[in-house]
Amino acid sequence: MSERAPVPRESESANGRLDILAALKEAAIAAIVAFGLFALLIGIRTDQGPTGALVFTTRFGALAEIVAAVLVASLIRSLIWRRTKTFSIDRLVPGFVKAAASRVAVYAAAAFLVFALVVPIIFYGNRYLLDLGILIVTYTMLGFGLNIVVGLAGLLDLGYVAFYAVGAYSYALIAQNFGLSFWICLPLAGILAAFAGLLLGFPVLRLRGDYLAIVTLGFGEIIRLILLNWQGLTGGPNGISGIPRPSFFGLPFSSADNGFAATFGLHYSPTHRVVFLYYLILALALLTNWVTLRLRRLPIGRAWEALREDEIACRALGINTTNTKLTAFAMGAMFGGFAGAFFATRQGFISPESFTFAESALVLAIVVLGGMGSQLGVAVAATVMLGGFELFREFDQYRMLMFGAAMVAIVIYRPRGLVATRTPSVSLRERKDIAAAVVRNARTESAA
């Protein structure tokens, strides 16, 4: 809600002078706690020995390093960080930079879009970057879809990957069993995913906040377990392979005479397909973005935002919360289904392993990081996160650790998102400070 109020700290005496002794004491306590936390789990490593029984090796050096790091960090925190009493990231940025940034920010979305459009031209020769681009745009699209549910309607959905999975499997099964083309399967996959969204929506209508989150999590797991165990339909853990690849409106990307390259008089290159896939997912993502922006201006979009801010007030105003929630779930699910169908056709192979809770958490993190409800924020967050994942590929095992830590840090220090802030689509022109303060107080009380 608001910046955290400055709390008087133990390490500050009454006249504001820093008390080094208190800081040292605090640091010592932090170090002791860190030692307790890490002594067994870091200091001792268990492995299966040659006989199969567990043996352990000690790593006291690493333990000492971590405890020392905590000690130093705590001292820095007490002596330097807190000197600026209400620390916020905003303060680190000088005023003129912020002013310039806000002027640039107006064009940021346009610049970002233009960049996204020319990526295949700039990086035509670099297959790796093109694939990364496709991945980023796919997650941006998923982020847009989830943003409808979480960012706009304020319903925390931890099972979003279920709709992605439903879309992917729908596409794969329909395309394989009925031989329909991508452009017919895509809307079907979206519709089926939207039905899955309704299926989830009905039972959870009455639930709020945490209960809703845990039920959606359960729903996501149920879908994954069904995919895993319904061998006859989904192939179980082996998944579905040989999913038809997309064609350029009927022209396959092959070296044959009726292929895309031959028809347009080009030399055949496998990159054509990749570029086509890139523009395909970009178009889908932009469609999602456009629909979301339009929906926000419709009564239903306004109702979503009202629902997010206060459900009881929403009901008192005569908004049908049932329909509002169901449409949010269905819309979000539909776009997830589109993205899933795209995923299936790009990969040519899908299995339940691609649809675990970690994916849901990743998409949710993108939405949270981007500032819930902000479209540009989601795109930037997806780029930063997946780009970051690629950059730190060699630190593979620390990736998820950093990712979780980033999620915690962002919610604590930038609760409205790292990249952008969301504002309601409509608000009163005139700032009514008193009313806002009353509302804020009421909100904190009900939250507490």
Next chain:
Amino acid sequence: MEYFVQQLINGITLGSIYGLIAIGYTMVYGIIGMINFAHGDIFMVGAFLALIAFLVLVALGVSSIPLALFIVLLISMALTALYGWTVERIAYRPLRHSFRLAPLISAIGMSIVLQNYVQVAQGARVKPLPPLVQGGYTLIEGNAFAVRLSNIQIIVVATTLILMAGFSFLVARTRLDRNMRACEQDLKMAALVGIDVDRTISLTFVIGAALAAVAGLMFLMYYGVVDFFIGFLAGVKAFTAAVLGGIGSLPGAMIGGILIGLIETMWSAYFSIEYKDVAAFAILIIVLIFLPTGILGRPEVEKV
């Protein structure tokens, strides 16, 4: 018949473990109205701490298994409680007055951190431990099937019952109990009448984590194998147990735990083992729809 009795025993044992974890959920939910999403992973950390402590004790030459287990129990309870305290300090306390979803998101982040921290620190492979407690009793000698009650099952259920009794006393007859119930009613008002709210909430997390550590040790002894991912499923099932029993109610958590354990065991025994987790998730959804207050819960009054 013998088969059924055997499943009943297995189900109650499993349910006791779920019940111990469920207490952590139910207490935290009762006091701050938030699901401690990282609680399942606290349980996992507890199991790992117990495993490592046991190995170290054996290496140090503690040869008596009961003594070793007792020391392991104390160590893992203390250290896991420290983890519970840290999670609250990092992921919950700064967000006490933030928007509604904030603590939930930070707790999900914390859960990811704990899982991957253990994976990085201890490796992704499963950790097997030879059975520490062997033997048992044959209760019914059927024609084709003998009902066995193993010593480990007795230990699990007995420990659970003793701890349940102890903690029920702790949160029903002491000063802590009054503070907790006051915080449950109204955090701000409780602070006004002189209750240290932060301390009370911290203690709630600490107690929950300590019980999760016991559950972790029981899990380790009962199944003999742990990995970094056990917290997720056990967490969801224990949460289901807490909801089924009525969130906020300690005996409810225990009853819910045993019911979930029984349902899961019976489902695996009579229907299909592949879908046993689906059954657990489905129960969660069904309970939340038709019996949102649970068996022993009080209806939640929605205040504007």
